[in-house]
Amino acid sequence: MKYNELGRTGIKVSELCLGTMLWGTQNTAAEAFYQADTAVAAGVNFMDTAEMYPVNPLSQGTQGDSERILGDWLAQSGKRDEVVVATKLAGNGVKYLRDGAGISRTSITAAIEASLTSLKTDYIDLYQLHWPNRGSYHFRQNWHFDPTKQDKAETLDNMIEVLETCDALQKAGKVRAFGLSNESAWGTAQWLRLSEEHGLPRMASIQNEYSLMCRMFDTDLAETCHHEDVGLLSFSPLATGILSGKYLDGAMPEQSRGTLAHGLGGRLTPRVDDATRAYMDVAKTYGLDTCQMALAWCRTRPFMASSIFGARTNDQLDNALASVNVTLSDDCLRDIERAHKLHPMPY
Numbered sequence: 001m002k003y004n005e006l007g008r009t010g011i012k013v014s015e016l017c018l019g020t021m022l023w024g025t026q027n028t029a030a031e032a033f034y035q036a037d038t039a040v041a042a043g044v045n046f047m048d049t050a051e052m053y054p055v056n057p058l059s060q061g062t063q064g065d066s067e068r069i070l071g072d073w074l075a076q077s078g079k080r081d082e083v084v085v086a087t088k089l090a091g092n093g094v095k096y097l098r099d100g101a102g103i104s105r106t107s108i109t110a111a112i113e114a115s116l117t118s119l120k121t122d123y124i125d126l127y128q129l130h131w132p133n134r135g136s137y138h139f140r141q142n143w144h145f146d147p148t149k150q151d152k153a154e155t156l157d158n159m160i161e162v163l164e165t166c167d168a169l170q171k172a173g174k175v176r177a178f179g180l181s182n183e184s185a186w187g188t189a190q191w192l193r194l195s196e197e198h199g200l201p202r203m204a205s206i207q208n209e210y211s212l213m214c215r216m217f218d219t220d221l222a223e224t225c226h227h228e229d230v231g232l233l234s235f236s237p238l239a240t241g242i243l244s245g246k247y248l249d250g251a252m253p254e255q256s257r258g259t260l261a262h263g264l265g266g267r268l269t270p271r272v273d274d275a276t277r278a279y280m281d282v283a284k285t286y287g288l289d290t291c292q293m294a295l296a297w298c299r300t301r302p303f304m305a306s307s308i309f310g311a312r313t314n315d316q317l318d319n320a321l322a323s324v325n326v327t328l329s330d331d332c333l334r335d336i337e338r339a340h341k342l343h344p345m346p347y
Contacts, residue, residue, distance in 0.1 A: 001043030001324050004305045006084075007204025008229050009177045011125060013084050015299055016324060017046040017233065019310040024054035024065030026255070026312050029072065035317055036073045040083070042321040048207070048233070048308050050088035050130060051115055052097060056260040060096035064118050071120035086126035086233075087115050088181055088207075092133055102133035104158065105165045112174060127166075127175045128207055131182040133158055138182040138209060140266035140347065142216065159191060163200035170201050179205035179233070185220035192228050203230060205305055210234035212243060212279055212294050212336065213267070213346055222303050231305025234298055238309065238320075240264045243294045245280055248273055255312070267347045275343035282335045288326065295323035297336060 003012040018039045023032040036047065052058065053066035067087060074080045089111045092102035101107050115124065131138070134155050137145035169175040180188060180203050188206060195202045206225065210217050210232060217232060225232060238244065240257055247268060252258050258268070283290040298307040311317035328336075 002299075003045070004231065006126065006177060006305055007179075007231055008202065009204045011084060011177060011204075013046040013306045014044045015304075015306055016044055016295070016320065017048050017086075017306040017308040018044050019235065019308040020047060020049040020066045020070055021053045021055045022066075022310050022312060023049075023069045024062050025056050026054070026257070026260075029069045032069045033073050033076070034314070035311060036070070036077070038314075038317060039321065040077075040079060043324075044321070045082060046084045046086070046306055048086040048088075048235075049119075050090070050128075051111055051118075052088075052090045052094055052130070056257055058094075063096060064114070067115055067118035071118050075120045080121055084125045085119060085121065086128060086179070087119065087124055088128040088130040089115075091129065091131040102158075103129055103162060105161050108162065108165045108169070112169060116174065123174055123176060125176045126179050126205065127169070127177075128179040128181045128205070129162070129183075132184075132187055134187075136182045137184065137216075156190065156194065159194050160198060160200075163191070163195055163198065166201045177201075177204045179203055179207060180230075181207040183208065185224045188221065188224050188228070188230060192230070205231045205233050207233040207235055207308070209236050210298070210301075211237045211239045212297060212340065213239040213272070213275060215340065215344075217303070225303045232301070232303045233306050233308055234304065235308045237298045237307040238291050238294055240267055242267060242272060242276055243279060244291050245276055248276060257312070269347045271343065271346040275339070275346035278339040278343055279336070282332065282339055285335065286329065286332045288328075288332075289319065291319055292323040292326045293328065293332070293336075295320060296326040296328050297333070299324075300328065300333065 002015045006013050049066045049070050090097050098107050134150045166178050178201050183206050191203045246253050280290045283293045309320045
């Protein structure tokens, strides 16, 4: 396992991050504890959660359970100081969280205390803004994204308010570092500019979707993050399991995410099967497991701080953890790029 610096914070995170969004729905607490123990034994020192988790499905009745299960594990294991804990503050739209209010001084102040209590800790290592108040093109919203409805002055004023709140939390010792999620290149640049101009905390990372199937990060965001030392925390690096091939030809394995999240959030399109087969063919050519190849490929990206993976089963967990032992040859990487050019945007 290798470790990368989180932005300019000095915090070192493992190249794989254990995601917890299934803890409390598809994973029991006992299964979650096993995942955490196994991941740490394999060298993972980074775990990501969110106040709105678990998913599949999102519900008011289970909201916050993923944080609480992680908090129980931290307390029982005694490994709080060995693990970099990341959580996220939900933005506008989740009605059962602060009646759907957006990110502000008020919402952050309430949310941070709830997360600290759930996680049974005095501090959070990385506190992330789950999505921008102004809207986002992520989660397939890119097909109809319209930034002309945004109010620039209102957006920038809110950013300053949020950064000032972050500054107070950092000075109080409640948060070590801050990050973004589902952000754009323009938004990231504004957060960085305002932090420098006002002497406020700097965003260290950006958690966006990134995989062989979803590579919107490769252009403007890659350039921004390279020059500004903002690390990508890629979520869904296995394209929600699509890259395993288990959904080919309309298959829907029992207890899979696809049975609970219809269409996998817009990812199951008529183009996905051809793209999946293309990457599976590359993996077969080089004697690789496709999921391990996908995770190993993420590690080759120069802007990658850590790839966040989730597991429903122990076999999935073991397979993902073993991906750190896979090194992709130059020929394999060239074949991956050929497949990408043939299937650039399958969803």
